[in-house]
Amino acid sequence: MSEAHAHRAIETVWRLESPRLIAALIRVVRDIDLAEELAQDALVAALEHWPAEGVPDNPGAWLMTAAKRRGIDQLRRRQLIERKHAAMDPEDEAFVMPNLEALDDDIGDDLLRLIFTACHPALSAEAQIALTLRLLGGLTTEEIARAFLTPEPTIAQRIVRAKRTLARANIAYEVPRGDELGKRLAAVLGVIYLIFNEGYAATSGGDWMRPALCEEALRLGRTLAALMPREPEAHGLLALMEIQASRQRARTAPDGAPVLLMVQNRALWDPLLIHRGLAGLERAQQLGGAGGPYALQAAIAACHARAARAEDTDWKRIAALYARLAQATPSPVVELNRAVAVGMADGPAAALALVDALRDEPALSRYHLLPAVRGDLLEKLGRTDEARAEFTRAAGLAGNERERRLMLERAAK
């Protein structure tokens, strides 16, 4: 094995272990930066020893021991420096030496604490995402930057600020309990789904890191479902992501053009992911979570997944599920989707009434799909002139060139 190859293999192992390693270190040293530093030290130790000695049978335990040894040395030095400072300035807070022996305690929920901390409500969504990918996905700043098409310094700064915010707010490093849990879990699920959508929304073929974001989100979703097996929404979110990801192969033409759900070649859908998604949805429902927002969205996705042909789609059920979703999480976009489903189930007139109720909705005033849907319904009702006007309006609002062209073509008909 070449040296470069050996290093790569070691870094791979370290990356697999780093979330748990960092999670345990934060529990003990109560400082994310220091924990990351000590985890890095453990990697350096591995790079020194493993090429000659081979990767140990239990690399996680080996790295933990290395982090502990190096950590003790480093913290002693730090303690000395701080003491000197304290001697000069008695006001200075005394440095408390963390008990690194506690690293060996198997607390069991280290990883969960890390998830809840990275997705803490004191942080902005952008910071939550960056920190989650960094600490739980083990992604480098450069990889995160590439994934989000954002300059690396921006991401680096986001992470630095996030850690500072957490330190300053003196946030408890714990898994929330009781009433807190539901709200905090919703934040964690939201972060994972944002990461997924960031990857899923990118349709250009050249963006190889984008599908990787979907995969990272799926991994995080699976980890969360495994760590919180009794939480229906953890299964609901995973089911939703797996069913959506099952269509990956079918939703982009080779030239990068998006292929809409109803005209996708269903033979290209991934049966394994559909199977996993449907099983996850069932699990969420068995746990009493059928009414959760993610379980409902997964149930809607499942209606499409179960239809062998587009014309077999159970639109009545989809419309009913959207109605429940609109109750659980009221939103004009959900309402618009419900209108589309109602249109498919009960005809354009019923749907038009719903869409018309949304026309003064400020959140949708620049949303091109509102006039697009309305135009489509009007066209079906034979109100061609009105339909044309809506398509023209939609073309003016569409941000995407392909969609704009499509709308103009429909307006010209």
Add this chain to the structure above:
Amino acid sequence: MRCMVMVRATAESEASPPAMPSQRRLAEMNRFNEELMQAGVLLAGEGLRPSAAGARVRFAGDRRSVIDGPFAEAKELIAGFWLWQVRSMDEALAWAQRCPPPFDGECEIEIRPLFEAEDFGEALTPEVRASEERIRAALASKSA
């Protein structure tokens, strides 16, 4: 990327009646599977009955014939498999190396990456071109 990870069969796994794994081995394997699950790597996994329970369909041009198991050359057979989602072949190798020994004697685990969508490329073109034609006709499907 996804990999199929295959545990190659051995005389032990091909024995009739099949030698059932010890409790200790089952417990170790269970722990490993749980680790895979918590890491979000595990998509599927199954153990296979010995080839004596299986059969093959052989194709010779258009002619088909059925051959019942067992089959010779145990190490050319597989005794079980997983499907993993990993970031790289390196990661798959790292996981495979921490798998507890599947059998007592010498045995092997083989890792094979799956073809992914992008590998098909041009092969899908006519299909997709046809569906693109349909897109123009179907707009009501905006809920995609």
